[in-house]
Amino acid sequence: MINIKKLNPNLIKAQYAVRGKIVQRAYELEQEGKKIIYCNIGNPQALKQKPLTYVRQLLALCEYPKLIEDQKTKALFHKDVIEKVQRILAENPNGLGAYTQSEGMIFIRKAVSRFISERDGIESDPTKIILTDGASKGIQSVFTLLLNNPNSGFMIPIPQYPLYSATIELYGAKQINYYLDEEKHWELNKEELESSIDEAKKKGIEPVAIVVINPGNPTGSVLSKENIKMIISFAQKHNLSILADEVYQENIYSDHHKFHSFAKVMDEMKVTDVSLFSFHSTSKGFLGECGHRGGYFETKNVDSEVYSQLIKLQSIGLCSNTAGQIVTYAMVNPPQKHEDSYETYMKEKNSILGELKKKAEILGEELNKIKGMSLKFPYGAMYAFVKIDLPQEKNIRNMSKKEIAEYESKRDFNYCLELLEETGICVVPGSGFGQKPHTYHFRTTFLPPADEIKELVKKLKKFHENYLKNLSKN
Amino acid sequence: MINIKKLNPNLIKAQYAVRGKIVQRAYELEQEGKKIIYCNIGNPQALKQKPLTYVRQLLALCEYPKLIEDQKTKALFHKDVIEKVQRILAENPNGLGAYTQSEGMIFIRKAVSRFISERDGIESDPTKIILTDGASKGIQSVFTLLLNNPNSGFMIPIPQYPLYSATIELYGAKQINYYLDEEKHWELNKEELESSIDEAKKKGIEPVAIVVINPGNPTGSVLSKENIKMIISFAQKHNLSILADEVYQENIYSDHHKFHSFAKVMDEMKVTDVSLFSFHSTSKGFLGECGHRGGYFETKNVDSEVYSQLIKLQSIGLCSNTAGQIVTYAMVNPPQKHEDSYETYMKEKNSILGELKKKAEILGEELNKIKGMSLKFPYGAMYAFVKIDLPQEKNIRNMSKKEIAEYESKRDFNYCLELLEETGICVVPGSGFGQKPHTYHFRTTFLPPADEIKELVKKLKKFHENYLKNLSKN
Numbered sequence: 010m011i012n013i014k015k016l017n018p019n020l021i022k023a024q025y026a027v028r029g030k031i032v033q034r035a036y037e038l039e040q041e042g043k044k045i046i047y048c049n050i051g052n053p054q055a056l057k058q059k060p061l062t063y064v065r066q067l068l069a070l071c072e073y074p075k076l077i078e079d080q081k082t083k084a085l086f087h088k089d090v091i092e093k094v095q096r097i098l099a100e101n102p103n104g105l106g107a108y109t110q111s112e113g114m115i116f117i118r119k120a121v122s123r124f125i126s127e128r129d130g131i132e133s134d135p136t137k138i139i140l141t142d143g144a145s146k147g148i149q150s151v152f153t154l155l156l157n158n159p160n161s162g163f164m165i166p167i168p169q170y171p172l173y174s175a176t177i178e179l180y181g182a183k184q185i186n187y188y189l190d191e192e193k194h195w196e197l198n199k200e201e202l203e204s205s206i207d208e209a210k211k212k213g214i215e216p217v218a219i220v221v222i223n224p225g226n227p228t229g230s231v232l233s234k235e236n237i238k239m240i241i242s243f244a245q246k247h248n249l250s251i252l253a254d255e256v257y258q259e260n261i262y263s264d265h266h267k268f269h270s271f272a273k274v275m276d277e278m279k280v281t282d283v284s285l286f287s288f289h290s291t292s293k294g295f296l297g298e299c300g301h302r303g304g305y306f307e308t309k310n311v312d313s314e315v316y317s318q319l320i321k322l323q324s325i326g327l328c329s330n331t332a333g334q335i336v337t338y339a340m341v342n343p344p345q346k347h348e349d350s351y352e353t354y355m356k357e358k359n360s361i362l363g364e365l366k367k368k369a370e371i372l373g374e375e376l377n378k379i380k381g382m383s384l385k386f387p388y389g390a391m392y393a394f395v396k397i398d399l400p401q402e403k404n405i406r407n408m409s410k411k412e413i414a415e416y417e418s419k420r421d422f423n424y425c426l427e428l429l430e431e432t433g434i435c436v437v438p439g440s441g442f443g444q445k446p447h448t449y450h451f452r453t454t455f456l457p458p459a460d461e462i463k464e465l466v467k468k469l470k471k472f473h474e475n476y477l478k479n480l481s482k483n
Numbered sequence: 484m485i486n487i488k489k490l491n492p493n494l495i496k497a498q499y500a501v502r503g504k505i506v507q508r509a510y511e512l513e514q515e516g517k518k519i520i521y522c523n524i525g526n527p528q529a530l531k532q533k534p535l536t537y538v539r540q541l542l543a544l545c546e547y548p549k550l551i552e553d554q555k556t557k558a559l560f561h562k563d564v565i566e567k568v569q570r571i572l573a574e575n576p577n578g579l580g581a582y583t584q585s586e587g588m589i590f591i592r593k594a595v596s597r598f599i600s601e602r603d604g605i606e607s608d609p610t611k612i613i614l615t616d617g618a619s620k621g622i623q624s625v626f627t628l629l630l631n632n633p634n635s636g637f638m639i640p641i642p643q644y645p646l647y648s649a650t651i652e653l654y655g656a657k658q659i660n661y662y663l664d665e666e667k668h669w670e671l672n673k674e675e676l677e678s679s680i681d682e683a684k685k686k687g688i689e690p691v692a693i694v695v696i697n698p699g700n701p702t703g704s705v706l707s708k709e710n711i712k713m714i715i716s717f718a719q720k721h722n723l724s725i726l727a728d729e730v731y732q733e734n735i736y737s738d739h740h741k742f743h744s745f746a747k748v749m750d751e752m753k754v755t756d757v758s759l760f761s762f763h764s765t766s767k768g769f770l771g772e773c774g775h776r777g778g779y780f781e782t783k784n785v786d787s788e789v790y791s792q793l794i795k796l797q798s799i800g801l802c803s804n805t806a807g808q809i810v811t812y813a814m815v816n817p818p819q820k821h822e823d824s825y826e827t828y829m830k831e832k833n834s835i836l837g838e839l840k841k842k843a844e845i846l847g848e849e850l851n852k853i854k855g856m857s858l859k860f861p862y863g864a865m866y867a868f869v870k871i872d873l874p875q876e877k878n879i880r881n882m883s884k885k886e887i888a889e890y891e892s893k894r895d896f897n898y899c900l901e902l903l904e905e906t907g908i909c910v911v912p913g914s915g916f917g918q919k920p921h922t923y924h925f926r927t928t929f930l931p932p933a934d935e936i937k938e939l940v941k942k943l944k945k946f947h948e949n950y951l952k953n954l955s956k957n
Contacts, residue, residue: 011629016628018629056579062549068806072543081557082559085555103528107528108529108766154491158492250485299581300583300802315485326620326623332546
């Protein structure tokens, strides 16, 4: 019989805090009847966000096209949706039950390419786009591609989305941390990048790629064009591929911020020698179709020999799921002004994005008022990364670096666990994403309904005050 | 810019013939207007098999539950389907747009567990079942789990389904081949297993698991209970985990053969110290829902510490796609006799399985009549592994083992390529699955409509005769 000692040591090491111990404890408490506010994960439809009618009508008809034949049902669907489904079935007569080509249905890849061209005003090649089961799987494919040997290093931001650190552990690669600048609203800093790559190289690590998450997870930041230019130049100088995680590109809540894709900025800079992999997903934005596992990535400056290895990798898993491919199609091919479904679509879209904006504002403003708690206003994504001041309770001067790190990561873990037990609020400790030594954070989504967010702020305030009081007593 | 020399060498090495060069050539020819008969892959709905009404009604309503509210549409759906969807939505109020738990929706895992219990008359634990994106992804998860170090060895049948060899290459593990006994209808042979593990150990390989595909892909064989008992004892003796690929369990076309699950045989033998991972999929059987990427695996004799590592691994990819989960639910929870949708369901099911049986018989009988071609009658799965006699055309006595292998694998590749170019029939060379030295095969599905299969037989005969003639001329 297999036992834990004989398993894959990389798997044992890998951590994924977003679904880690605190969340498991939340499930237990829920089973026992406690009301839990799940702020641990960007899962909008688990928090009462409704799916878009447009997306679901498309899916229902693609799954069961017989509905179109019936005159009575026809009346229940928007006219343009019916036409689109007819076009989908003409393009893909096998329907959703057949494996597609490894890289996804070609007409959907063409639609993705048009979407990118229109978004950025640049060219995009549909034969360089791969449809994936959510962005995560695409990201893991590119990690697999670029992992030349166990010394291959991937630069990732700290704090980061733990998919990255988990994948690096799992694949036995090397992680190169670069700290985001909290004081400058979590932007990337050139000196920090240079010193972190320098240090890695000194250790014998061979850097192959840099990961950038924009808008930021867990930070809620939106990078400026200047910052992106700096990153591209840095990648060019060090011959790094860029993995641009752009899954929150629709989630921007500030009039003073704009999403700049890496593809567009690279095009503006006329950089043609940096390999770029840009990821997008149907899980975020205003669709929030996490369960359907739809997504894509586009490659730029990747030659056909390399690209064909990616296709082969996809082919081993056959293809991404077809319903997810259809949701991706819906995402990149929204109803147009003159179409029947347009009004409903826009109403639903604006309501979802408007709500998110409002909730980001409540969190951004109210949490900053709590003494000992601070955060950079979340301009994008679905998260706030909240700094908490925990007074020193132990003399760490005589501890080793490792001991300090362990001790400190336990501190915000304990904070979050106690928060959960007392209030039912489920957030993820900052240590799950990474943070600078001697700082403490937690990540919360702002997905629950606005009332609950207000309630959450009140509960957090009370909890934090008591927590500090108790700390000082001990 | 990234170039091929800097990529993951394991990825470069990995081969997946089912979607390899011959298939890519078929796509090209199709683009040029040639009619292709795709016999390369078990993709029933790409070859005119219709989806089951039951499955698609369930999916359509789960995607767009608003349809249930309307009285007019209600009439278009079977009553029991509507009730089931209402139950699904009650069990999973988030709908299909939310991430589920990492291992899948619990009510579906319970349904899987009931299905196994009823199939085998044994106990099955729903908390030891994980829902996956097709069987492939589950299999790769277990490979990841068991890969302790680069010397970990996985025993796989030759011929095999190339997912296995590709995954072993990709993950940097060691492949331990055992030959299936073609003369004994591709069953496993104890002496062969012993000698192959022995040889591997001598090379310093540490065997961790044995893969068995039953019913067989590409062989079309169905293993006897005795053969399975022998395998379980072998695994027990050598402390190997068993990966039982049972995705073709519904595809049996002989009255003299029966599917025996490893779980049931193990239970009968009262073996409790061999870890078993059994895989099933919605892609095969009579559903043929390949595109939806649904599936599950059940673990037996796997302790909770080990199991929790599997859950963590799933959590890094968040969860399998929800539409695929629903198709899995439909597969394990078919309509019952008294239910409204039963009649349609049974009619569709029997028609699909009846057709497959007929086509297996045509192939099994007719190809055996062709001189220089022979096959074991396909009792199961969707494939025949056809032996072709190619007369020696080169003196191989002075060639090294490696040179011979390369030369021979080119020979059936060339055969299949020429077959494609001349007739439009797309099959996969035996070398893509592995075969004994100095033997040649190809794998064909029997999925095309019966008329086309008859046509295919005729074309194959003519092609083979000409091919041999031309060989002897050179």
